[in-house]
């Protein structure tokens with residue numbers, strides 16, 4: 001049995017899944033000030049009458065990191081950078097950085113050595129700072145300088161956590177790695193405290209199963225590993241719903257998914273059974289980071305979106321003024337329109353008509369006003385989807401073949417989950433002229449997603465045979481290779497070994513069993529007119545996804 | 558953050574090369590890609606990356622006359638590269654961005670009007686295709702092209718040699734010491750476009766110091782006088798001190814300052830073959846400068862290698878600048894003299910060598926000096942290839958805003974030539990109708 005918990009903005013959901021079926025589910029209001037209380041209540045609801053020791057796995061999607069960032073309750077981290085030549089980073093990163101000497105170039109060659117006395121001086125100034133981040137430009141091409149400086153910082157400053165840029169992400173993009181490493185350190189204490197409290201609460205209930213935390217890219221991390229990389233637990237709510245769709249609907253072809261909640265709709269695009277990832281990574285507090293994340297757009301349209309007339313025309317959202325009138329609220333909302341249009345069958349129909357009458361134009365019936373409201377609401381969603389499709393079509397490519405033969409992305413299905421999905425998803429699909437589907441279980445898709453998410457991790461191996469070494473930045477590895485005989489095939493083989501190591505170190509050894517090649521690049525290094533070596537890049541990941549499809553007997557569990 | 562927005566068309570053509578070990582090969586922009594991605598430049602809020610469009614054959618044939626046909630001489634990569642320049646230009650014309658940089662390959666500035674093959678790594682002239690596209694679709698008129706590649710931009714010069722509305726300024730290492738050997742001060746444009754071609758041949762070993770003297774005292778004042786509607790920078794980067802194909806001593810800082818001063822609306826990458834030691838830094842410097850960002854921290858690791866400018870060069874450059882200032886001051890008078898001397902028809906014969914294709918071309922060009930329009934032109938061309946083949950063609954070119962007389966005479970010229978039958982192919986390029994037809 002798998003236990004999934006999703007802490008949402010409004011509700012905390014918990015589900016128990018056995019043999020691909022939902023056994024129990026529970027919903028309780030999210031307790032923002034003391035997050036754990038709501039989680040424990042939801043937990044106790046689904047565990048009622050169950051032997052907790054039968055739970056084999058617990059997975060949690062929590063807003064702890066996201067909230068701490070939004071509310072600004074994170075720590076101020078010391079930020080030490082070896083920036084080398086290039087962009088002046090002042091003002092582009094979330095703290096005022098200490099610029100240190102020493103740098104590595106694009107081939108991973110040390111061009112200047114770091115200076116210990118400089119690091120000592122910086123640490124004296126930073127004395128008392130609890131957490132730190134160290135990042136060097138091109139450290140993904142050679143992580144040694146970063147490790148050396150981090151070692152010095154550990155001795156001089158002794159912070160509780162030091163994040164290293166190249167370990168947070170193995171991809172090029174210094175700016176994003178700095179920001180990721182910074183936020184990773186900044187949320188470390190808050191996450192660690194939460195994780196410890198969570199562990200205690202689970203143990204008290206006799207839960208002995210391993211605990212996983214959901215990541216923004218839909219993978220999970222064992223709680224222990226998440227303590228080292230807590231920033232990856234940001235934006236997990238939308239990721240949970242996307243995984244829920246994977247478990248409940250398993251779209252094989254290109255599709256658009258909508259998670260339609262009370263105040264917002266989260267939109268994702270799907271290809272080959274998985275959602276597209278955000279290029280580069282997620283943005284945190286407006287700063288681009290390297291945190292892998294689904295490519296999601298959120299629009300302010302949901303069942304509770306406030307409906308009113310502005311300068312004569314109907315306006316919907318993005319704000320919420322409490323629940324719809326049909327559900328006991330005081331202001332008209334989208335759910336009232338859905339009720340009057342006959343698209344949902346809950347809520348008070350008379351109050352819904354009253355709500356729609358209050359926004360109707362002269363001579364307009366409540367029914368007309370309801371349909372007009374829904375056209376406005378779905379128009380906002382459809383426009384955003386079209387904008388995403390345009391953006392996807394204009395995504396830069398770097399090969400001639402991709403321009404000439406690149407396939408055009410065209411979704412073939414609209415999938416809706418979340419509270420207002422049955423009402424709104426078909427209307428959006430109609431505007432896009434696509435078929436639609438609202439899978440059974442759509443009300444608890446998030447918790448299903450959390451429960452069934454597979455563990456995932458990735459590694460980047462880059463070999464430079466002209467120089468005779470390869471690096472795996474996420475593991476801090478730099479190793480020699482045979483300059484003459486190292487092949488791309490060997491690079492992939494080494495990558496598979498390192499993926500296994502990383503997975504095992506993170507407590508998810510089984511994850512590496514399903515892996516996929518997500519990037520490959522091979523270039524000759526030429527001096528004069530002679531090939532003197534090759535530069536190869538291999539990126540391998542434990543395939544993200546769900547442990548199994550989840551079936552629900554009827555819609556609206 | 559700067560208020561200047563920059564459009565970037567980055568197209569490294571990772572699957573295209575002239576030959577595997579040729580300087581113009583797959584990894585030419587690999588290290589540049591590494592640097593700009595690592596710097597996070599594509600994530601800066603004022604930099605927007607655009608996907609290049611594919612130029613149409615018609616866009617290229619608005620400029621070029623390919624023998625036997627352009628389609629047989631180019632690959633898709635050429636149309637993407639030219640399309641990338643067009644994408645960059647359109648982003649500026651539509652005011653989506655303040656300026657744009659087409660960081661694309663293959664390059665184009667050695668490709669002339671008539672194309673028999675590839676020369677100087679270039680087959681079609683991507684700046685010229687872009688300029689003529691803007692003229693056709695956006696009504697652009699006066700354009701200045703400043704070519705800062707180390708090699709003389711002989712192709713761009715050729716395309717615009719008779720066009721008084723295009724000021725072509727080429728800064729380059731003196732042709733007596735470097736491919737393609739042209740670009741002397743005496744090449745000033747045909748009489749009707751006299752002074753719209755400006756060649757500034759610099760001595761080997763010129764540094765940032767010399768370059769900026771030329772820029773401040775010559776190029777910028779010329780641009781101010783010409784008052785172009787748009788400034789285009791053919792941003793070749795082989796003046797760098799580490800470039801293996803040339804002998805100049807410009808640094809990334811020198812290039813970035815040049816970019817800032819020039820304030821080009823559009824920059825298009827040309828050459829630059831120090832793919833590892835120079836391109837990553839020079840391109841970062843140019844991108845930062847165009848985006849109005851601080852580029853002072855862009856310094857090559859081996860900057861100590863960069864030589865200082867010799868006294869001899871400093872004196873030589875000062876003299877060159879003085880001579881050019883004199884010509885520029887007297888350009889109207891010199892133009893009148895040149896027009897008077899040419900009479901009705903201006904003619905020249907040339908030999909053009911296609912180093913990448915092993916083709917030797919002989920060309921005879923005739924321009925009718927028309928008082929009412931730019932005057933039609935004819936070109937008789939014969940190309941002998943190393944492999945032994947030979948191919949000849951005759952073409953007549955009707956300019957934009959042509960007068961009726963030129964139009965009729967150009968048509969007659971190509972039909973008469975066909976009747977004489979001395980060539981293998983006959984073409985009429987009609988810039989007014991935007992057509993190129995084989996007669």
Ligand SMILES: [Zn+2]
Nearest residue numbers: 706708795828
């Ligand atoms: Zn060049």
Ligand SMILES: [Zn+2]
Nearest residue numbers: 927930960963
């Ligand atoms: Zn005329």
